[in-house]
Amino acid sequence: MKRKLQIALATALTFGMSQVATTAFADNSALGVDPIFPASQIDTKTGYYDLKVEPGQEQNLEMTLMNDGDKPMLVHMSANPASTNDNGVIEYGKNKIKVDESMTANVGSMITVPKSVTIPAHGTIKVSAKLLVQSQRFNGIAVGGISFVTDPEAGKTQNSGVQIRNRYAYDMGVVLHESDDAVTPNLRMHQVQPATVNYHTAILARLQNDQPAFITDMKSHAVVYTAKDHKQVLSGDKKNQKVAPNSHFDYTMMMADGQKLQPGKYVADIDLTAKQGHWHFKQTFVVAADQARAMNQRNVTISHWACWQIALMILAVILLILLIIFLVRRDRKRTAELRRLQMSVSEVTNNEGNQN
Structure with missing residues (x-):
């Protein structure tokens, strides 16, 4: 039941009232992440870290990583600020989106994680990330995530000849609060x-x-x-x-x-x-x-032919059609002429035979 819950969390785009995502980018993911909530966790029913913190506070964020695969799994980790992609979807993983100039509390800079860890086949390991809250107080919430990405697996070759290489990803949201004051977005x-x-x-x-x-x-x-x-x-x-x-x-x-x-x-x-x-x-x-x-x-959907090019192509097609008609008619005339000659020769031959 616990493993099924992790898979459900991994495929959800958003989770909880604050819309923090826990996402996975492969079906039937062999990778699972189970957060171990610290005492500063506000709501233990969420699937992400939702922490009440103070400026300069230091604490460890522990989590259990699970590997349901038959081989050891190398997992790369990173800490990142939350961002928004051009489709209007919040991202918590590593990406190329620039940090917004209005951000004064970068969660990605407050968290230190191991660069990579290895999970044994059908096994679990405990991983710890270090959270050091910035000394400057912030309003509202600071949001980011811890990202887990595996190396591509050596996949199976399908009948079509295409080789499938699975790569699993899991993002764990991190939300920090220093006060209960509500902030209105703008x-x-x-x-x-x-x-x-x-x-x-x-x-x-x-x-x-x-x-x-x-x-x-x-x-x-x-x-x-x-x-x-x-x-x-x-x-x-x-x-x-x-x-x-x-x-x-x-x-x-x-x-x-x-x-x-x-x-x-x-x-x-x-x-x-x-x-x-x-x-x-x-x-x-x-x-x-x-x-x-x-x-x-x-733009690949726009024809880039100029008017004169289109007219020239139409003319070329017309000339080609006329040439084909001419060649077909000439061939028919030659065939008919050949038949007439053959009939004439046949008549002459018959007449000579009758006279003899």
Whole structure:
């Protein structure tokens, strides 16, 4: 039962009222992590560390690591601040997202973990991480995570010839409180600009939560239109997004497949509603001619044939069809002529035979 609970926690995207995630990136994970809560744990029913701390406080965070596999498992560990990715999902593992400038309490810097540990096959080990709370007092909450990532396993080769190499990951959330004072999150919109996302054209709006509090269950409606005549360029809705405390992300608005971005002045209008508040942003941005050209060139859904190239190809196809018709007709005429000659020769031969 305890092992099943760990697997359930490992596949959950969010857990608990504060939306702290405990995630795994492989099904039927052989890796399990069981936190051993210290006396400073606020709620022992959560699947993550939710600690009441004081400035400068030092303590160990212990956890049990489990390996259900048949071979020893090498696990790499890291401590990281919580961040928000461009899909509106909170991440607690190691990533390339820059720490937001509003963050004054970086949990990743307060925790020291072993670089790697080895768990024996079908075994468990106890691991300790050192938490040293910063001396400067912080408001609200400080959020981060301890990440566990295994080396890729030598996988099995399927009938298709593709080799599957499993790599397991598990993130344990860490939430620190120094007071019970509630803090209200706050969204701000910074620059808006076009960009290429997965070889598709998109409009990105940088959103920032500059307060030490979560934003959860956020839904939004976004429209981009031309500033001159208010002609709508794109629109879209999103839901179930979350934003970590003191983090930023690029709110992504995708253009339709095959749609070209024209140079000019535009307005991005984004309306966002969450449990913690409502925000409405409007911002003008300009797309230069060379910028639009570059975006369109990189968009794989847009045909890059010029009009004269298309006309030339159509002409070539027509000429090819006419050539085929000509060759077919010529072949038919030659075949018919050959048959007539054969019939004539046959008649002459018959006549000579009758005269003899």
